Amino acid sequence: MRRALKWLGRAALALLLAALVVGFYKREEITRLMAVNSLFSEGKIVANFSHMDRAFLTRAISRGDGPVSPLPTGTATILPPNTDQWINERFVTSLLVLHRGQIVHESYRLGTLAEDRRIGWSIAKSFLSALFGIIKAEGAIGSLDDQVTQYVPALTGSAYDGVTIRNILQMTSGVAFDEDYLDYDSDINKMGRVLALGGSMDGFAAALDTRIAQPGAQWKYVSIDTHVLGMVIRGATGRDIPDLLSEKIIAPLGLEVEPYYLTDGRGVAFALGGVNMTTRDYARFGQMIAQGGYWHGKQIVPADWIASSTIASAPTAPDKIRYGYQWWIPKEARDGVFMARGIYGQYIYVDQPRDVVIVTTGADRQFRNPGVHDVNIAMFRAIAAAL
Numbered sequence: 001m002r003r004a005l006k007w008l009g010r011a012a013l014a015l016l017l018a019a020l021v022v023g024f025y026k027r028e029e030i031t032r033l034m035a036v037n038s039l040f041s042e043g044k045i046v047a048n049f050s051h052m053d054r055a056f057l058t059r060a061i062s063r064g065d066g067p068v069s070p071l072p073t074g075t076a077t078i079l080p081p082n083t084d085q086w087i088n089e090r091f092v093t094s095l096l097v098l099h100r101g102q103i104v105h106e107s108y109r110l111g112t113l114a115e116d117r118r119i120g121w122s123i124a125k126s127f128l129s130a131l132f133g134i135i136k137a138e139g140a141i142g143s144l145d146d147q148v149t150q151y152v153p154a155l156t157g158s159a160y161d162g163v164t165i166r167n168i169l170q171m172t173s174g175v176a177f178d179e180d181y182l183d184y185d186s187d188i189n190k191m192g193r194v195l196a197l198g199g200s201m202d203g204f205a206a207a208l209d210t211r212i213a214q215p216g217a218q219w220k221y222v223s224i225d226t227h228v229l230g231m232v233i234r235g236a237t238g239r240d241i242p243d244l245l246s247e248k249i250i251a252p253l254g255l256e257v258e259p260y261y262l263t264d265g266r267g268v269a270f271a272l273g274g275v276n277m278t279t280r281d282y283a284r285f286g287q288m289i290a291q292g293g294y295w296h297g298k299q300i301v302p303a304d305w306i307a308s309s310t311i312a313s314a315p316t317a318p319d320k321i322r323y324g325y326q327w328w329i330p331k332e333a334r335d336g337v338f339m340a341r342g343i344y345g346q347y348i349y350v351d352q353p354r355d356v357v358i359v360t361t362g363a364d365r366q367f368r369n370p371g372v373h374d375v376n377i378a379m380f381r382a383i384a385a386a387l
Contacts, residue, residue, distance in 0.1 A: 040344070045363040046093060049344070050116040052276055056262045057198065059269060062246040069254030069296055071280055071287075074102030080382040090345055090376065091364045093118065094279040098287055098357040099387045106279075110363065117257060117276040118361040121342030124261075124275040125226045127245065129169070129326035130289065132233060133305030134248045140236040144169065148228055151235035159208045160228055163215045168225040168232070169325040170314035174213035177222040181343065181368070188223060198265025201227055219314045219323065223272045226326065230271035241269040252300050253288060255281040273342065279359055286340075286348040286357040310338040310350075321373070330377045339380075343367060349380040356384040 039048050039055070048055070077097065087095065093112040097105040108114060135141060141151075144166040149156050159175040160168075167173045178186040194204050205227050212220070230241050237244060242261055250259065259281065262274030288294070289310075293301030312322035312329045322329040329338050336352030345362020358380050366372060 040365060042365065045344070045365065046091075046110045046112065049093070049119050049361070049363055050112055052119045052262060053117075053260060056196065057265065057267075058260045058276075059242050059263045059267060061242045061250050061259045061261060061275075063255045063258045064246065064251030066251060066254055068256050069284060071098075071284060072102045074099060074104045077104040077387055079105060080379070080386055083379070083383070086375070086379050090362060090372070092345060092360050092362045094359070094361045096279050096283050096359045097383060097387075098283055100355045101287055101291075103280075103283075104387065105383075108279075112361070114280065115257060115278060117259060117278055118346075119262075119273075119342075120275050120277070120282065120340075120346050120361075121273045121344065122223065122226075123282070123340040123342045123346050123348060124271060124273050125223075125326040126289075126340035126348070127249070127275055127285065128226060128229055128233070128241070128271050129309050130285075130293075130301045130305075131241070131245055131248055132169070132229060132325075133293075133301050133309060135233060135237055135244070137302045137305065141165065141232075148232050151232045152228070154202065154206050155228070155231070158206050159211050160205070163228075165229070165232060167215045168229050169309075170219065171221050171225055171323060172216050172219050172314060173222060173225050173228075174211045174215050174218060174220075175208055175222055175224070176210040176212045177208065177220075177224050179221060179223060191224065195262065195264055195270060200266050201264040201268055201270065202231060202266070205231065217315075219316045221323075226272035227270075229326075230269065240267075241271050249285070249300060252298055253281070253284050253295060255284060257281060279361055282348055282359045282361075283357060286350055286359060289348075290350045290352055290355070290357050311335075331374075345376070347376065347380070349377075349384075351380075351384045354384050354387065356387060358383060 038044055087109060093110050094108045095105065096103065145164050148160050148163050148165060148168060155161060163173045179188045180186040181188060191204055194201065205224055234240060257278050259275060259277035261269040263269055288300055289306060292303040293299055293306045309325035310327045311324050314323040316322050321331055327338050328341050338350055340348040344367050345360060345364035347360045349358040
């Protein structure tokens with residue numbers, strides 16, 4: 001009995017030592033996984049969204065060495081009477097309104113600051129759309145109807161085999177992907193753990209092997225489609241996304257603060273939702289888009305790409321929000337009104353006819369509740385109409 005207890009004790013000690021060794025060498029991955037598990041918790045979400053670089057692998061997007069571009073201050077506007085109530089109810093952390101290219105309102109809430117580089121989540125998709133428009137105009141892409149495997153052979157045999165670039169731009173790939181953020185076992189949360197643990201986003205995409213519809217037949221918002229768009233851009237150019245985005249968009253914009261991407265363990269940018277920048281710099285991007293891709297004497301993004309990517313072209317359901325090439329078009333919106341949109345209350349709302357750009361960042365844990373998005377759009381429309 002005594003001999004057995006001695007061996008059990010030795011075995012337990014060995015297991016403990018093994019666990020300590022694994023914990024030591026995997027401490028960064030464990031820290032990131034713990035950060036993911038508490039990323040959206042009520043007491044941490046605001047600070048987390050301003051400091052994503054504390055928990056995730058990142059890659060700077062160089063702003064270049066050029067001067068900061070002007071973002072002048074205009075006459076302060078009087079916002080609609082219910083704006084403060086909306087800000088409080090929707091946990092808005094910043095609100096910036098541009099009218100005719102001038103700041104007419106700028107405010108920061110819940111302890112955030114103007115210099116905070118806030119995570120934009122799926123706002124990043126619209127950045128990638130703009131980048132794609134540039135490289136297509138430069139001749140790196142033949143046609144929107146080219147199959148993605150032409151540029152990314154690693155996707156041959158996956159659910160993306162037979163999918164075109166147009167399909168992924170419009171979210172009509174037909175690839176099965178569960179986007180339920182509240183389900184621990186959903187695909188979107190599995191993807192988040194791949195990111196946190198330093199895995200490969202490319203490998204995750206290539207491992208998807210199931211479709212719910214034929215390519216082009218059905219619209220379904222699938223975030224991983226945008227990662228595949230990034231793979232196409234990389235395959236077509238032989239360059240990575242942060243360097244391309246820096247050269248083609250970020251440096252020409254003249255941002256105030258250098259932005260950054262979240263990355264996976266291979267250093268690949270989390271292009272579908274990992275851009276972090278200040279509210280003013282999001283506004284610069286939005287104003288450039290509102291001006292048809294033109295910014296301070298230079299055509300950054302081709303005007304025809306802005307026009308074609310921001311109109312409703314995807315086969316969304318009738319009387320529902322509409323979709324273009326990685327841009328959203330609100331229900332009943334007039335021509336020239338569209339937006340970039342991210343979870344938890346991130347928006348770049350563009351109203352070209354009124355020459356208005358509205359940027360919000362937020363920490364709204366009820367963002368998926370019925371009617372919340374409609375309330376936000378109604379608020380943006382009221383602000384734009386009041387100018």
